[in-house]
Amino acid sequence: MATIPDPFASRPTTPNSSEGEQRSNGYSSSSITSNNGGQFSHLPPSNSSPTYPSPTNEHLRPSHVSSPLNPHSPSRPDSRGSMSRLVSEESFPLGVGPGGYPYISQRDASTNSQRGNMLLYRLASEAGAWDDEAPLPPPTSFRNRFSTGSESGLSIHSTNSDSKYPSERFLTAGKGAFLAYPYDPSQDQMSPPDADDLLHDPKAIEKSHGGSRLNVRGFANMFVLATLVIGIVCLFTLYPILNFFKNNAHNLAIDNNVQVNGTGQVPVFPNLRSLVDQDTPDNVKTRTGWDGQPYELVFSDEFNHDGRTFYPGDDPYFEAQDLWYGATEDLEWYSPDNAITANGSLQIVVEQVEDPSTNHGLLYKSAMLQSWNKFCFTTGYIEFNVSLPGQNSNVSGYWPGMWTMGNLGRPGYGASTDGMWPYSYDACDLGTFRNQTNQAGDGPPAALHTDNGRANFNFELSWLPGQRASACTCPGSEHPGPNVGVGRGAPEIDILEAEKNKLGVGGRVSQSAQFAPFSADYAYSNSTPSITVYTPNMTRENSYHGSGLQQAISYLTQIPDDNYAGAGGTFVTYGFEYWSNPNDPTDGFITWSMGGQPTYQMTAAAVPMDSVAQISQRLISREPMSIIMNLAISASFQPVVVQTLTFPAALQIDYVRIYQRTGTSNGVGCDPPGFPTSQYINDHIEAYTNPNLTFWRGDPSTGFEAGYSWPKNSLYFFGILGALPGYPSAIEV
Secondary structure (H helix, E strand, O other): OOOOOOOOOOOOOOOOOOHHHHHHHOOOHHHOOOOOOHHHOOOOOOOOOOOOOOOOOHHHOOOOEEOOOOOOOEEOOOOOOOOOEEOOOOOOHHHEOHHHOEOOEOOOHHHOOOOOOOEEEEEOOOOOOHHHHOEOOOOOOHHHOOOOOEOOOOOOOEOOOOOOOEOOOOOOOOOOOEEEEEOOHHHHHHOOOEOOEHHHOHHHHHHHOOOOOOOHHHHHHHHHHHHHHHHHHHHHHHHHHHHHHHOHHHHHHHHHHHHHHOOOOOOOOOOOOOOOOOOOOHHHOEEEOOOOOEEEEEEEEOOOOOOOEOOOOOOOOOEEOOEOOHHHOOOEEEOHHHEEEEOOEEEEEEEEOOOHHHHOOOOEEEOEEEOOOOOOEOOEEEEEEEEEOOOOOOOOOEEEEEEEEEOOOOOOOHHHHOOOOOEOOOOOOHHHOHHHOOOOOOOOHHHHOOOOOOHHHOOOOOOOOOOOOOOOEOOOOOOOOOOOOOOOOOOEEEEEEEEEOOOOOOEEEEEEEEEEOOOHHHOOOOOOOOEEEOOOOOEEEOOOOEEOOEEEEEEEEEOOHHHEHHHOOOOEEEEEEEEEOOOOOOOEEEEEEEOOEEEEEEEHHHOOOEOOOOEOOOOOOOOOEEEEEEEEEOOOOOOOOHHHOOOOEEEEEEEEEEEEEOOOOOOEOOOOOOOOOHHHHHHOHHHHHOOOOOEOOOOHHHOOEOOOOOOOEHHHHHHHHOOOOOOOOOOOO
16 A cells, blocks of 8 residues: 555654554554655654634635535535535545545444545435444544634534535534435445435336336337348348349340350450340330230340441340351352441441452352340240332342341351251151151151152252251250250241242242241141231232241231332331240240231141151240341342342341240240250350351361261160150150
């Protein structure tokens, strides 16, 4: 303990002082130093008598006296109407009295307590409670004091009621007087509830709130906390989920595109567009279909921004090709140079070159755009707004086309379409075989000869190599999925193929669908309701029903004269709406349109099973379909009358828009779960990226054969033994 001097002592404590005396004074003899030196050498000698002012009369007292809370500052004089305040154990912090000297309370005198605590006041309970509640003043020696009963608030023996230490000789604590006491938490908590201190009475607090903690403020706090928690959950959980589903179609399209980019295409598009063009007017983003169902816009390109090009990597959805389209023996080379946006539309320009040696030996140069493996859709309505090339409707030679094909085949890449185009078939029977004939090649008769055939195919029904990814595929063989028991292919649906009317004047648009395998004599059911013609005065059946490579259902509709560039260049809409049901092959249709009106419709009933050709129901496409736009010149489509052609000429496309039934799931994307394509394409990427390859199998060293193996057909190899386990659709031939 630190040594504290006693300025009131007249002499040092003698050695004979008892331990009890030392303890009653609050310090030991060792704590006293000489007045002649040491740390208290500045004090006056003990025998010197201090000088105090002479007493004054009552009327000469100052107007303020000392305060009990701060003895060194003035306080108001006693008020006769106020209650007396009586001191308690401790009145100064750190247990130090006036002048910095310790004191002892009556209650703690036996323990020599020198605690320093906060000083509080309370009402005295009984008169005469002084003896056990009032604190003792600091120890003093009456020899050093001239008065034992001072009126000064500074005096430790004061008669003033405002003193911290009013003398018991003059005051008693009456009932109701303020009593000063030091705050002791341990004692305070054990004390009974105080009528004037509800803060320390829990029962009083509970009563003030009705005895329950469930109050309005509590509910408000819980509501705010719940709102914060829900908001945080929505921000970090619900929002990402909603954002994922909102952009899922876009992500699927880009995801497929990125996988193909690994083969050399540029994977990053600096000006990535959304699926729906921002320039598309809001009032055309929904429609009511020809089937009466509500449709919503899922893709559009308005081609409003001039100067766009379509070289590989320029656009996220369309890419211009650099190849010769040998399958139809075209007279032009497709080049990305000839596709550009100008005047608010896509311009596909065909031109005549001066030196064919600079154009791969071909006289004409044009362009083809594809969305293959970038953007695909399954079911819906697709519409183009188009102005056709040519001086008038009698032009003959241009072959403008807007069409779609299943993503498992890539137009212009023969190896990819070998055994895939135009199959839309999910049965395991003779229709999956090569040439649609049995293993021996001697039947059925309908496949060996057809009067509706062509001489260049020997009047045989089919020259197709068989369905490569059929429902007969043996387990372990390569197949796009989802399993080897599902028939896959690359069907084709054409929106527009414009030609000169072969039977008269004017132009006609062929709107068609291609199928495989083929019915006997390429026949189909053309009666209502299998086929419905909505504009009989403008639309008629095409006499061409097929050949050794395809069966076609096609109708021709008269083209308005002013739709041609030289006769006004008016834009006209062309499109088709189609629906298919993977769970019901008979539930499906395609409805073609021109100028905003339906022209004709075919249903799945138009291509039913055919017992003569021994084949089953053909399907309205279930495959994800990519988009193709091109302008060709080919004698295989119509006579090329050069005198009617002008160069350069342009196929102008104002926009392309695609709608789907509201609520359609997995309707956008080239790799939908039920009909995947991505892995299969990547596993055979050479066939999909090398346009010089014509055949899927064979010797790669030839330069035109991809060298892949052809999947085994369980019915073809094991049909003589009957159906294989796990192939209930396989039949014995």
